[in-house]
Amino acid sequence: MKLDFEEVSVAGLAKSYGPTLALAGVDLSFEAGTVSVIQGSNGSGKSTLLWLIAMLAYPTRGEIRYGQHGVARADGLRGRIGFVAHQLQLYPGLSGHENLLLAARLQSIAYADRRATDLCEALALGDYWNRPVRTYSRGQAQRVSIARALLHEPRLLLMDEPATGLDEKSTESVVDLIGQEKRAGAIVIIVTHEAKFASAVADRILHMDRGRIVEPEG
Amino acid sequence: MNTLRAAWLVTLKDLQLELRTKEILTSTGLFAVLVVTLSSLAFYTDPLSAPDIAPGVLWISILFCGILLIGRSWALERENDAVFALLLSPIPRASIYIGKTLSALILLFMVELLLVPLCLIFFQIEPSGVMLPLLALVFLGSVGFVSTASLFSAVGIRTRARDLMLSVVVFPLVAPALLASAVATRELFGGASMAEIQNWMRILGAFDLLFVSFGVWISRHLLAET
Numbered sequence: 001m002k003l004d005f006e007e008v009s010v011a012g013l014a015k016s017y018g019p020t021l022a023l024a025g026v027d028l029s030f031e032a033g034t035v036s037v038i039q040g041s042n043g044s045g046k047s048t049l050l051w052l053i054a055m056l057a058y059p060t061r062g063e064i065r066y067g068q069h070g071v072a073r074a075d076g077l078r079g080r081i082g083f084v085a086h087q088l089q090l091y092p093g094l095s096g097h098e099n100l101l102l103a104a105r106l107q108s109i110a111y112a113d114r115r116a117t118d119l120c121e122a123l124a125l126g127d128y129w130n131r132p133v134r135t136y137s138r139g140q141a142q143r144v145s146i147a148r149a150l151l152h153e154p155r156l157l158l159m160d161e162p163a164t165g166l167d168e169k170s171t172e173s174v175v176d177l178i179g180q181e182k183r184a185g186a187i188v189i190i191v192t193h194e195a196k197f198a199s200a201v202a203d204r205i206l207h208m209d210r211g212r213i214v215e216p217e218g
Numbered sequence: 219m220n221t222l223r224a225a226w227l228v229t230l231k232d233l234q235l236e237l238r239t240k241e242i243l244t245s246t247g248l249f250a251v252l253v254v255t256l257s258s259l260a261f262y263t264d265p266l267s268a269p270d271i272a273p274g275v276l277w278i279s280i281l282f283c284g285i286l287l288i289g290r291s292w293a294l295e296r297e298n299d300a301v302f303a304l305l306l307s308p309i310p311r312a313s314i315y316i317g318k319t320l321s322a323l324i325l326l327f328m329v330e331l332l333l334v335p336l337c338l339i340f341f342q343i344e345p346s347g348v349m350l351p352l353l354a355l356v357f358l359g360s361v362g363f364v365s366t367a368s369l370f371s372a373v374g375i376r377t378r379a380r381d382l383m384l385s386v387v388v389f390p391l392v393a394p395a396l397l398a399s400a401v402a403t404r405e406l407f408g409g410a411s412m413a414e415i416q417n418w419m420r421i422l423g424a425f426d427l428l429f430v431s432f433g434v435w436i437s438r439h440l441l442a443e444t
Contacts, residue, residue, distance in 0.1 A: 002308065056305060079308035087299035089306075093235045099303070105227050106307035108219050132238070133298075148303070 002079035005067025006032045008053060008156055008187055013062035014211075015048050022048040024211035025062065032155070035178060035188040037198040040208035046191040047086065049208070050158045053189065054083045066156070079107060082149030084159040088141050092134035096125055096144040099133060100151060107152040119147040122177060124170070138165030146174060150181065157181055159190045163197045175200050221316065224309035228317025233324065235294060242290050242325055246283045250333045253279040258340035265342050269407035272341035276333065277400045280356070281392075283329050284363055285384060288322050292371040305441065315437035319368040319430075326364060330356050343407055351412045352403065358422035359399035362429055363392045369433040373440050395425045 009029035015022045023045045030036050038046045051057045053064060055074050063070065066077050083089075090099045097116065104112030120129060125143055133141055142165050149157060157178075163171050178201045182188055192198050198205060207214050236242050257275040295301035295318075304314050334356060338345050367388050402418035 054306065056302060075308055075310065077308075078306060081306065083302075083306050085299065085302065087302075089299045089302045091231070091235060091294070091300045091303070092297055093238050093294070094231070098234065102227065102231055103303060103307070106219070106224065106304070106309055108308075 003066070003069050003073055003076040004080065004155060005069060005077075007065075007067055008189075009065045010049075010053065011063050011065075013049070013052060013064065014060050015045075015052060015057065016060045021211055023052070023059070026211070026213055028206070028213065030156075030187045030189055032185045032187050033182055034203045035182050035190065035201050037190045037192060037202040037205045038208055039191075039193065039198065039205060044208040045211040046208050047160050048211075050083070050085075050160055050189065050191055053156070054081055054158050056083075079152065080155040082152065082154035082157045084142075084145050084149045084157075084162050086160045086164070088145040090133045090141060090144060090148075093132055095130045095132055096120075096136070096140075096147075097129050099144060100148055103148045104151055109152055112151075115151055116147070119150055122147075122173065124173065139167060139170060142166055143170060143174075146177070150177065153184070154181075155186055157186050157188045159188070159192075161192055162190060163192060163194050171197060219309050219313075221310045221313045224307075224313035225316035225320065228304065228314055229321040229324070232291060232294075232318065232321035236321075236325060242287055243328060245290070246287045246325075246329050247332055249286060250279050250283050250329055251336065253282065254333065254336045254340055263341060268341040269343060270404065272337055272343060272407055273400045273403035275341070276337045276356075276403060277359070277396055279333055279337075280326075280330065280360065281363065281396060283333070284322075284326055284360070284367060285388075287325055287329070288364065288367045288371050289384065291318060291322050291325070292368075311438035311441040312434045314441055315368060315372055315433055318372070319365050319433065322368055323360060323364045326360055327357075330360065348406050351406055351415060354419065355399055355402050355406070355415070355422070358419060358426060359395055361426045362395035362422060365426065365429045365433050366392050366395075369429075369437065369440075372437055395422060398422050398425070 007029055011027050013023055013026040026049060038049065040046050048057070052059050055071055055078065069077060094102070100116040101112060104116060109115055125147065128136060128140055133144065136144070142162070146162060149159070162174055166174060175197070178188055190198070190201065254275060261271045263271055334352060335345070367384065370383055370388050373383070398418050398421045402415045405415050405418070
């Protein structure tokens with residue numbers, strides 16, 4: 001059963017990879033209908049934060065809450081999370097269509113075909129729909145990855161550098177889609193280096209440095 | 219979604235990928251042909267000594283084809299970090315292990331359907347009377363081997379030493395099943411009946427049950443964080 005929530009909060013969140021401290025105690029909360037953008041230099045812990053919130057890694061210490069639910073209810077919560085990772089997590093041997101259908105079936109989405117087609121139209125995926133993903137450009141694969149993250153109308157949308165490889169027109173359509181998700185009540189958390197993209201979508205911008213949330217310089 | 223339904227979707231995805239590329243079947247099939255051909259030429263045999271050598275050749279071929287096949291199957295999951303598409307889905311973790319094991323088993327059976335007749339032909343073993351019990355032995359031996367190797371491949375998604383782990387951990391673990399399979403096959407080729415090799419089959423059945431159950435139980439913990 002899919003669980004719902006209106007807020008995601010992290011408290012004292014820390015993550016170490018061996019001797020390397022990737023997150024050094026982060027306290028934050030994210031509310032429904034808001035877009036939060038996280039910026040920071042390479043290795044500042046932005047992507048680690050997303051991976052922990054996506055429940056793809058366990059924190060070394062600290063806690064993540066999805067409304068009233070903790071990570072112990074992961075199976076029910078995963079059906080409400082969409083994730084666009086930097087590595088696109090698509091099967092290169094399958095077409096964009098097959099990747100989306102696989103995700104739709106694993107998410108138990110009724111009318112999976114209809115939903116996938118709507119998203120493809122919104123992201124202009126039409127022409128290369130049935131070719132294997134390994135023949136796609138980075139931008140084309142990025143759009144499939146974004147479509148997959150939106151397929152099940154997630155409550156929590158996590159995006160790691162979503163504008164990478166996209167041309168101006170595609171970036172605009174992604175900005176529009178993020179706006180739609182926000183209006184539909186999604187909690188959107190985006191990691192990006194692109195200032196123009198960030199200012200186009202963000203309700204608030206957070207900065208990270210050496211595993212902590214910091215005040216922006218200047 | 220229930221575990222078996224999700225596992226079947228994972229299996230179908232693997233078979234669909236293989237149908238598209240034929241990469242795994244081509245490489246392991248050619249490897250199997252090569253091993254059996256070279257062995258039949260290297261161990262120049264007469265009809266009397268052939269039944270003693272054929273079981274070793276058959277099971278060594280199955281072992282290496284299996285390792286090749288399972289390694290490639292999990293390598294596809296690591297490409298583009300695609301396995302995280304499965305890990306992000308609201309499906310039981312065990313279903314990923316079951317699905318990957320089932321697809322590897324189906325593909326290995328397809329290779330074995332080529333391997334077994336080749337072995338019988340090259341080592342001049344009369345197929346009538348041995349074919350059915352031999353296929354049963356190959357089935358039981360493969361289930362134990364694939365379920366164990368898949369489990370450690372799952373562990374190795376993010377381990378750099380995954381190949382080392384396969385050879386150092388999996389080979390000793392599956393040794394009892396492989397020994398039982400090889401000895402039972404030798405008995406069979408030596409003229410033993412189905413009833414006479416039933417004890418070996420029971421041992422293999424028990425090994426399969428143990429490793430499949432253990433794999434299903436432990437995989438939900440092993441795949442929780444990769």
